[in-house]
Amino acid sequence: MPVEKISSLQNPRVKQLVKLRDRRPRDETGVFLVEGYREIRRALEKQVPLRELYFAPEWFLGENEPALLSAAEAAGAQLFELTKEAFAKVAYRERPDGLLGVAPQWKRTLEDVPLTGRAPFLLVVEAIEKPGNLGTILRSADAAGCDAVIVCDPVTDIFNPNVVRASTGVLFSVPLVVEESTRVHAWLHGKGIRTVATTPAAEKLYTDVDLTGPLAVIMGSEQYGLSDFWLKQADLSVRIPMAGQADSLNVAMATIITLFEAVRQRSR
Amino acid sequence: MPVEKISSLQNPRVKQLVKLRDRRPRDETGVFLVEGYREIRRALEKQVPLRELYFAPEWFLGENEPALLSAAEAAGAQLFELTKEAFAKVAYRERPDGLLGVAPQWKRTLEDVPLTGRAPFLLVVEAIEKPGNLGTILRSADAAGCDAVIVCDPVTDIFNPNVVRASTGVLFSVPLVVEESTRVHAWLHGKGIRTVATTPAAEKLYTDVDLTGPLAVIMGSEQYGLSDFWLKQADLSVRIPMAGQADSLNVAMATIITLFEAVRQRSR
Numbered sequence: 001m002p003v004e005k006i007s008s009l010q011n012p013r014v015k016q017l018v019k020l021r022d023r024r025p026r027d028e029t030g031v032f033l034v035e036g037y038r039e040i041r042r043a044l045e046k047q048v049p050l051r052e053l054y055f056a057p058e059w060f061l062g063e064n065e066p067a068l069l070s071a072a073e074a075a076g077a078q079l080f081e082l083t084k085e086a087f088a089k090v091a092y093r094e095r096p097d098g099l100l101g102v103a104p105q106w107k108r109t110l111e112d113v114p115l116t117g118r119a120p121f122l123l124v125v126e127a128i129e130k131p132g133n134l135g136t137i138l139r140s141a142d143a144a145g146c147d148a149v150i151v152c153d154p155v156t157d158i159f160n161p162n163v164v165r166a167s168t169g170v171l172f173s174v175p176l177v178v179e180e181s182t183r184v185h186a187w188l189h190g191k192g193i194r195t196v197a198t199t200p201a202a203e204k205l206y207t208d209v210d211l212t213g214p215l216a217v218i219m220g221s222e223q224y225g226l227s228d229f230w231l232k233q234a235d236l237s238v239r240i241p242m243a244g245q246a247d248s249l250n251v252a253m254a255t256i257i258t259l260f261e262a263v264r265q266r267s268r
Numbered sequence: 269m270p271v272e273k274i275s276s277l278q279n280p281r282v283k284q285l286v287k288l289r290d291r292r293p294r295d296e297t298g299v300f301l302v303e304g305y306r307e308i309r310r311a312l313e314k315q316v317p318l319r320e321l322y323f324a325p326e327w328f329l330g331e332n333e334p335a336l337l338s339a340a341e342a343a344g345a346q347l348f349e350l351t352k353e354a355f356a357k358v359a360y361r362e363r364p365d366g367l368l369g370v371a372p373q374w375k376r377t378l379e380d381v382p383l384t385g386r387a388p389f390l391l392v393v394e395a396i397e398k399p400g401n402l403g404t405i406l407r408s409a410d411a412a413g414c415d416a417v418i419v420c421d422p423v424t425d426i427f428n429p430n431v432v433r434a435s436t437g438v439l440f441s442v443p444l445v446v447e448e449s450t451r452v453h454a455w456l457h458g459k460g461i462r463t464v465a466t467t468p469a470a471e472k473l474y475t476d477v478d479l480t481g482p483l484a485v486i487m488g489s490e491q492y493g494l495s496d497f498w499l500k501q502a503d504l505s506v507r508i509p510m511a512g513q514a515d516s517l518n519v520a521m522a523t524i525i526t527l528f529e530a531v532r533q534r535s536r
Contacts, residue, residue: 042513140521145511170513207532241531243413245438246309253408256521257528263509264475264529 002232006054007083014082017054017090017100026105032103032159033201034169035092037061041068042169043103050077052102056087059098068099077101090160105159108177109189113148119214120193121266123259124150124184126230127264129220131156135166136252137219144259148175152184155221185233187218198258199226200246206238211262219255241259274322275351282350285322285358291425294373300427302369302437303360305329309336310437311371318345320370324355335385336367345369360429373427376445378455381416387482388461389534392418392452393525394498395489396519399424399485403434403442405487409442412527416443419454423489435528453501456484463501465525467494468514479530487523 019025021050027131031051034043043050055065055073073079082090090100092253110247113122123141128134134156141149148229151158164171179187188195194213198206211217231237240249240257249257274281288291288301298318302311311318321340323333341347342350350358358368381390391409396402402424409417419426428447432439447455454464461482466474479485486502488494499505508525517525 034355136521139513139516139518142512143508143510143521144518168513170516173513189343205534240330240411240528241535242411243531244410244441245407245436248407248411248438253404253411253524256524260508260525260529261532263511267475267509 003079003081005081006086009086009089011086013080014086014202017102019042020038020102021092021161023160026157028153030105031102031162031238032105033092033161034103034164035096035099036165037065037068037097037099038168039164040072040099040101043101043172044068044071044075046172048103048172050075050101050103052080053077054080054082054087054090054100056082056098058084059087059096065099067130067264072101094195108175109175110150110179110262113150113175113177115147115191116267119212120191121262122148122193122216123144123149123190123255124152124195124216124218125255126152126181126219126227127155127224129155129222131160131162132166133222133250133252135163135171136156137255138167138170138174140177140252140256140259142170142226144263146174146259150177150179150184152179152181169241173257181227181229187230192237195234197237198254199237200239200242202237202239204236204238205242206258206261209236209238211265215262217255217258217262219251219258221228271347271349274354277354277357279354281348281410282354282358282434282435285370288370289360289429291428294425294427298373299370300373300432301360301429302371302432303364303367303429304433305365305367307338307437308340308367308369311369311440312336312339312343314440316371316440318343318369318371321345322348322350322368324350324352326352327364327389329365333367338371361433374498376443377473378418378447378452379444380526381443381445383415383419383459388459389392389414389530390416390418390461391523392420392463392484392486393523394449394487394495395423395492396419397423397490399428399430400434401490401518402426403431403439405430405449405523406435406438406442406444408520408524408527410438412531413440414504414527416445417447418447418452420447420449422446441458449495452482462504463502465494465505465507466522467499467505468507468510470505471506472504472506474508474529476527477504477506479533483530485523485530486528487519487526490519
């Protein structure tokens with residue numbers, strides 16, 4: 001198929017790509033941006049049906065881009081070649097690599113959470129504000145082998161370009177559900193999954209409790225910590241010991257510490 | 269003392285503050301930038317002798333700034349009031365809070381590492397490239413209660429404004445030494461401190477080795493991992509189990525996981 005070339009900064013597609021940085025146009029159109037070689041490759045690996053792929057060879061950093069373009073086209077994406085200047089306008093990153101995809105959003109529910117034969121291992125995060133933190137948290141959940149991440153009452157859109165970026169594309173592989181806290185709690189309770197909340201006010205250390213068996217680790221938001229709802233409803237509260245400044249651990253760091261202690265206990 | 273007011277963007281002090289974002293002018297003048305309320309407060313708490321403090325009330329976010337200015341002046345800093353526009357020019361952050369300090373750099377050597385009565389607990393990081401990662405690593409070391417962080421063969425200047433920022437001012441509290449790998453190894457060996465290197469190629473899991481006693485955890489750089497030198501010289505190599513994508517854990521995440529497993533073992 002011949003590839004359409006775009007050089008005008010006034011091209012409607014160029015304007016639309018810039019708009020997709022904001023949540024409202026994303027919600028209205030039901031699509032989101034996937035920028036960068038690694039992220040696009042992972043989207044393709046996970047059968048995310050990229051609709052469009054914009055590229056500018058003058059920004060390419062390596063030699064594998066043509067193969068990626070072919071793979072995207074074979075998977076059904078429409079290709080558009082942009083001039084260096086036009087790509088600079090649509091690129092979200094400071095240092096673009098000449099590749100920008102548009103993918104359809106998806107919506108997963110609690111019923112989609114894969115509960116396999118072994119004991120479920122879930123991460124629940126509440127009202128995370130910073131896209132970068134959410135992306136890092138997704139990476140941690142992936143590394144720790146969580147079955148899913150459940151985002152309660154989100155402040156951040158999971159399709160924010162900074163989430164895609166900070167997750168290095170893990171967004172495409174870790175099952176991610178967005179749902180209200182009350183429903184999540186009822187669902188976890190119904191499935192017999194124990195909830196362990198992390199809060200600095202807890203008495204018990206996270207290393208002194210049993211983190212094996214069906215488990216959901218609950219983490220609060222950056223600024224406010226866990227809501228009263230989860231503090232009251234969680235089966236157990238634990239804290240991480242802190243030797244230095246009170247705010248040295250942010251929510252992403254606290255999450256990875258707790259998840260890997262669970263991994264340690266569960267692998268015994 | 270009357271406070272000098274600066275409104276011209278051509279003022280030599282304004283120009284000098286912009287220059288201090290780069291390493292060479294920092295090295296030549298022996299000073300560095302400390303931007304933001306939290307960071308400046310921590311510098312003052314740790315008796316870092318701020319030389320100058322630039323402020324612009326129009327950017328202030330809270331009500332505690334005047335008290336901070338008084339404390340800085342009492343500690344010997346010269347105050348300068350800037351117009352909104354002049355401060356926008358000198359501010360390094362995207363969202364400035366109207367406070368920018370200039371502090372003298374310091375240099376600590378291995379002899380300055382505080383080795384108290386109990387078993388030393390050190391973190392050694394090699395050739396870290398990203399200032400944000402170095403800042404996060406400093407926070408982790410602070411939270412874990414490390415006695416010091418030793419940076420070998422640095423690529424990143426520890427006085428880079430992004431290190432100050434990402435460390436949230438922990439740079440002022442965690443003893444930080446910059447030194448060549450060979451000297452660091454000889455010093456650790458001489459002090460009887462065991463070196464445990466983290467590398468994906470190791471056979472043993474980090475949770476299956478003894479991390480109590482005199483300990484230095486060794487972490488490699490983002491892109492290249494540990495150098496051959498440390499892979500050969502370390503007393504022990506360990507790996508972190510990885511359930512997901514191979515690169516889901518970056519060096520800052522691997523560091524905090526390893527340090528907190530050491531904290532767990534050492535607190536028993």
